[in-house]
Amino acid sequence: MSADELPSWRESTARQSILEFVAAVTEPGSPDFVDEGDRVAVFDNDGTLWTEQPVYAQLVFALDRAAELGQPTSLEELHAGGMAALMKLVALTHTGISTEEFDAACRSWLATARHPRFGRPYPATVYQPMVELLGLLGNNGFSCWIFSGGGTDFMRTWTADGYGLPPHRVIGSVGETEFRAGHGGPELIKTAKVEIINDGPQKPSSIHRHIGQRPIVAAGNTDGDLAMLQWTAASSGRTLELVVRHTDGDREYAYDHDPILGSGTGQLLAAAAEHQWTVIDMATDWATIHPA
Amino acid sequence: MSADELPSWRESTARQSILEFVAAVTEPGSPDFVDEGDRVAVFDNDGTLWTEQPVYAQLVFALDRAAELGQPTSLEELHAGGMAALMKLVALTHTGISTEEFDAACRSWLATARHPRFGRPYPATVYQPMVELLGLLGNNGFSCWIFSGGGTDFMRTWTADGYGLPPHRVIGSVGETEFRAGHGGPELIKTAKVEIINDGPQKPSSIHRHIGQRPIVAAGNTDGDLAMLQWTAASSGRTLELVVRHTDGDREYAYDHDPILGSGTGQLLAAAAEHQWTVIDMATDWATIHPA
Numbered sequence: 389m390s391a392d393e394l395p396s397w398r399e400s401t402a403r404q405s406i407l408e409f410v411a412a413v414t415e416p417g418s419p420d421f422v423d424e425g426d427r428v429a430v431f432d433n434d435g436t437l438w439t440e441q442p443v444y445a446q447l448v449f450a451l452d453r454a455a456e457l458g459q460p461t462s463l464e465e466l467h468a469g470g471m472a473a474l475m476k477l478v479a480l481t482h483t484g485i486s487t488e489e490f491d492a493a494c495r496s497w498l499a500t501a502r503h504p505r506f507g508r509p510y511p512a513t514v515y516q517p518m519v520e521l522l523g524l525l526g527n528n529g530f531s532c533w534i535f536s537g538g539g540t541d542f543m544r545t546w547t548a549d550g551y552g553l554p555p556h557r558v559i560g561s562v563g564e565t566e567f568r569a570g571h572g573g574p575e576l577i578k579t580a581k582v583e584i585i586n587d588g589p590q591k592p593s594s595i596h597r598h599i600g601q602r603p604i605v606a607a608g609n610t611d612g613d614l615a616m617l618q619w620t621a622a623s624s625g626r627t628l629e630l631v632v633r634h635t636d637g638d639r640e641y642a643y644d645h646d647p648i649l650g651s652g653t654g655q656l657l658a659a660a661a662e663h664q665w666t667v668i669d670m671a672t673d674w675a676t677i678h679p680a
Numbered sequence: 681m682s683a684d685e686l687p688s689w690r691e692s693t694a695r696q697s698i699l700e701f702v703a704a705v706t707e708p709g710s711p712d713f714v715d716e717g718d719r720v721a722v723f724d725n726d727g728t729l730w731t732e733q734p735v736y737a738q739l740v741f742a743l744d745r746a747a748e749l750g751q752p753t754s755l756e757e758l759h760a761g762g763m764a765a766l767m768k769l770v771a772l773t774h775t776g777i778s779t780e781e782f783d784a785a786c787r788s789w790l791a792t793a794r795h796p797r798f799g800r801p802y803p804a805t806v807y808q809p810m811v812e813l814l815g816l817l818g819n820n821g822f823s824c825w826i827f828s829g830g831g832t833d834f835m836r837t838w839t840a841d842g843y844g845l846p847p848h849r850v851i852g853s854v855g856e857t858e859f860r861a862g863h864g865g866p867e868l869i870k871t872a873k874v875e876i877i878n879d880g881p882q883k884p885s886s887i888h889r890h891i892g893q894r895p896i897v898a899a900g901n902t903d904g905d906l907a908m909l910q911w912t913a914a915s916s917g918r919t920l921e922l923v924v925r926h927t928d929g930d931r932e933y934a935y936d937h938d939p940i941l942g943s944g945t946g947q948l949l950a951a952a953a954e955h956q957w958t959v960i961d962m963a964t965d966w967a968t969i970h971p972a
Contacts, residue, residue, distance in 0.1 A: 425846060487888055540889065544892050555891065555892025556848070556890060556892055556893075558892070562889055564885070565885045565888055565889075566881070566885070567881035567884045573914035574884070574910045574911050574914045576884060576885060576888055576911075583875070589858070589859035592857075592859045592866070592868060593856070593857045593859060593868060596779055596868050597832065597854055598848060599848045600832070600836050600846075600848055600850070601846075601847055601848075618866045619859070619868075622866045
């Protein structure tokens with residue numbers, strides 16, 4: 389492990405614990421050695437791998453698309469209407485079209501949409517230190533997966549470029565699709581039936597279903613990730629749990645609650661303290677936040 | 681492509697069309713060349729990759745486990761009771777325990793159970809020619825996946841050894857799992873709520889969800905695989921569709937309907953004829969059926 393691994397990380401306990409863990413599970417003869425096929429790492433996405441403030445990118449996409457479809461709504465209306473209003477917005481903007489049409493709509497939006505504060509495309513708000521971590525793990529024989537509350541189809545339109553992950557490694561919330569003959573051949577239509585909200589205790593279930601192996605690395609930033617980290621920590625061998633803390637109001641955001649849905653961080657931080665999980669403090673541990 | 685690829689296949693149109701397809705999509709400069717990351721192949725399991733007669737192995741497991749649990753039932757009762765009786769048997773034998781306990785129960789059964797006609801462990805009833813095909817595709821940069829109506833958790837207990845496929849590439853029907861604290865740490869409990877019956881039009885939906893890419897190779901043996909083959913055939917580039925026909929009563933079985941559930945083959949064979957898909961005739965095309 390050379391000293392210039394993870395160049396966007398400052399010298400810190402967090403960086404040191406990552407490098408030390410990777411060395412311990414990959415060096416042949418190490419008491420903690422793990423076979424390559426068992427090196428599974430799972431990551432939350434929003435707030436763990438990219439910026440989720442002031443509003444989830446996918447929600448901005450939905451609001452923009454609703455306006456485009458002639459049925460505009462606002463964040464204020466969503467806050468007032470709660471989960472029912474959100475599901476109505478999702479049904480309007482994410483369903484009734486084929487997976488290929490939805491893919492095209494996402495890509496078209498991503499090409500022009502800009503983050504309101506950073507003035508850059510949303511995929512350029514990924515965290516450079518975490519992209520380097522994905523690369524470090526990949527280079528050391530890990531398979532890295534995303535388990536997010538965001539929509540699978542939305543994420544997959546940019547995660548291949550953004551993180552270098554193939555689509556099957558990017559798992560989120562899922563609506564039912566319906567197979568139809570279609571005009572130009574068979575197609576899958578996205579329906580309004582929500583199959584999985586991929587958050588909280590659902591994350592370990594999704595991991596079991598999609599990977600079928602226990603992870604040995606997990607990273608998250610809110611209580612919605614707690615079960616995923618607990619599931620990982622309970623593996624029989626050595627594991628690494630990472631908690632990203634948003635402490636940097638100058639360069640990113642400082643907050644303790646998810647935007648919109650309001651998931652907190654209290655349980656996660658308590659578990660981190662109890663089990664000595666690795667807490668990443670953005671303000672002090674990262675030399676760079678977003679890619680140049 | 682050397683002449684001793686697929687050694688258990690007789691010289692035949694089917695073997696020739698497979699070898700020709702693989703060469704066409706993998707040779708740099710070929711007009712049909714496909715990038716390695718896009719070489720996705722999907723296979724049905726029961727009756728396509730291993731013997732499903734006289735009764736699905738998983739059903740034998742369920743009957744044996746029901747007897748062990750002191751609530752024996754018989755095939756006759758199942759036939760009489762239809763889908764409701766089957767679901768009751770599944771609930772009794774596949775749920776209410778942790779994923780790890782279920783895994784152990786499957787492995788213990790597999791270690792002693794023997795196929796009634798061939799006298800060998802069920803995993804030794806895989807089709808040697810298809811195992812060779814999986815190997816050929818893997819050696820040529822394909823990722824091979826299974827999309828089966830069988831249970832995901834049951835299959836994954838033996839498919840790594842049987843086919844060399846990692847668990848995430850083996851997808852079947854799925855019941856909900858519930859995350860619980862547990863005595864020895866967190867566990868996932870298998871519940872009686874069926875989430876997905878992975879058959880028919882559900883197969884393309886599952887492929888979209890688990891892979892997120894269109895396959896270019898698909899193989900099946902009943903009408904329950906038709907949608908998967910149609911979905912594959914509608915890809916923009918060159919594709920290969922394989923239909924396994926059970927024509928060999930001497931060495932395996934000759935039949936046109938799934939055991940138990942009774943899915944037919946009429947629609948699949950009609951589509952194969954219409955679109956010139958590759959039909960594999962077990963009796964004439966395979967020199968060997970099961971591994972030595």
